[in-house]
Amino acid sequence: MSTSHDHPHDHPEGDSHEPIGTDGKPGYYDVMETAVRELFIEHGLLRAAEIRRQIEVLDSRTPALGAQVVAKAWTDSGFKARLLEDGRSACEELGITFYDDTLLIVLENTDRVHNLIVCTLCSCYPRPVLGLPPDWYKLKPYRARAVTEPRKVLEEFGTFIHDDVEIRVSDSTATVRFLVLPQRPRGTEDWSDAQLAGLVTRDSMIGVAFARSPAEEVA
Amino acid sequence: MNVIDRPISDAIVTAWNEAPAFAPGDLVRVLDRAPIGHYRVPTYLRGRSGVVEKIVTPALLDNEEEGFGRNAGNRRFYYRIAVPMTELWPGYRGGAEDGLRIEVFESWLERIPA
Numbered sequence: 001m002s003t004s005h006d007h008p009h010d011h012p013e014g015d016s017h018e019p020i021g022t023d024g025k026p027g028y029y030d031v032m033e034t035a036v037r038e039l040f041i042e043h044g045l046l047r048a049a050e051i052r053r054q055i056e057v058l059d060s061r062t063p064a065l066g067a068q069v070v071a072k073a074w075t076d077s078g079f080k081a082r083l084l085e086d087g088r089s090a091c092e093e094l095g096i097t098f099y100d101d102t103l104l105i106v107l108e109n110t111d112r113v114h115n116l117i118v119c120t121l122c123s124c125y126p127r128p129v130l131g132l133p134p135d136w137y138k139l140k141p142y143r144a145r146a147v148t149e150p151r152k153v154l155e156e157f158g159t160f161i162h163d164d165v166e167i168r169v170s171d172s173t174a175t176v177r178f179l180v181l182p183q184r185p186r187g188t189e190d191w192s193d194a195q196l197a198g199l200v201t202r203d204s205m206i207g208v209a210f211a212r213s214p215a216e217e218v219a
Numbered sequence: 220m221n222v223i224d225r226p227i228s229d230a231i232v233t234a235w236n237e238a239p240a241f242a243p244g245d246l247v248r249v250l251d252r253a254p255i256g257h258y259r260v261p262t263y264l265r266g267r268s269g270v271v272e273k274i275v276t277p278a279l280l281d282n283e284e285e286g287f288g289r290n291a292g293n294r295r296f297y298y299r300i301a302v303p304m305t306e307l308w309p310g311y312r313g314g315a316e317d318g319l320r321i322e323v324f325e326s327w328l329e330r331i332p333a
Contacts, residue, residue, distance in 0.1 A: 103275065120263075121261055147307070150313070150317070151317075163313075166317060168318055168320055169304075169317075169320070170321070171319060171320070173259045173260065173261065173322055173323070174259045175297065175322070176297065176299075
């Protein structure tokens with residue numbers, strides 16, 4: 001078989017890919033980011049190693065952390081109470097550090113209330129606990145519609161909320177970040193924290209979906 | 220004798236802006252103004268009314284001032300405000316109880332007399 005690029009690795013049949021590289025010119029913001037970064041380094045305000053370190057900090061944060069927080073809240077009522085009282089300090093208890101001075105409010109979904117989070121102004125997100133937000137979270141359609149027609153947005157994610165359940169949309173504007181505590185799926189009474197964490201998806205902690213059910217987990 | 224003969228809290232005078240201006244349950248309006256600069260109050264919220272649900276602690280720097288490098292003496296509280304969706308969007312279709320929660324800095328709020 002032929003491959004569309006020239007480098008020394010084998011492509012099994014049907015596993016070809018386009019060349020990986022940056023062919024296009026850098027965009028406006030790419031150029032601005034490079035210029036600002038170089039200026040910071042030239043003026044001795046930041047070292048390249050500090051920037052790299054911060055990228056490592058961000059890379060170490062993934063939804064798997066948030067899933068562990070949620071699973072512990074499901075099985076440990078004392079921890080859940082502390083988490084709802086002060087999200088940040090409860091996460092710090094588990095060793096999740098907050099490198100950016102943000103606070104965390106944890107919003108509990110119940111039979112009566114369904115929470116959804118958004119940042120209409122930009123892309124505020126509980127990064128210390130979930131890592132980087134998905135692209136759609138940062139784009140204007142989600143940001144505008146989450147506050148104007150949340151039920152329709154939820155339906156587009158396949159999440160149908162009964163009319164007599166209150167929808168609460170939390171718009172993150174400054175220093176507080178939000179994390180949704182989804183409802184614990186039925187049929188998981190004897191599950192371990194590690195098993196439960198496997199049911200907690202990123203989207204369920206944003207509030208656009210429910211935690212997975214045990215049936216989905218098996219499937 | 221170096222003893223206060225009343226509860227300490229009665230003897231203490233707090234500095235301006237040291238204590239929160241609003242309490243949970245207070246009815247407030249978000250100011251309708253459009254200054255130039257860095258502001259963290261979405262346009263759709265300006266001029267709308269809501270209820271204080273929670274005082275965000277601790278008090279924090281006014282990030283609008285901080286955006287211009289002014290950090291001294293502007294520590295105040297954010298409040299988590301509850302606003303009904305129907306207050307924001309007259310044609311809102313959804314549950315009657317549906318609502319928005321948003322953090323607003325003290326300098327953007329005014330009390331609505333009961």
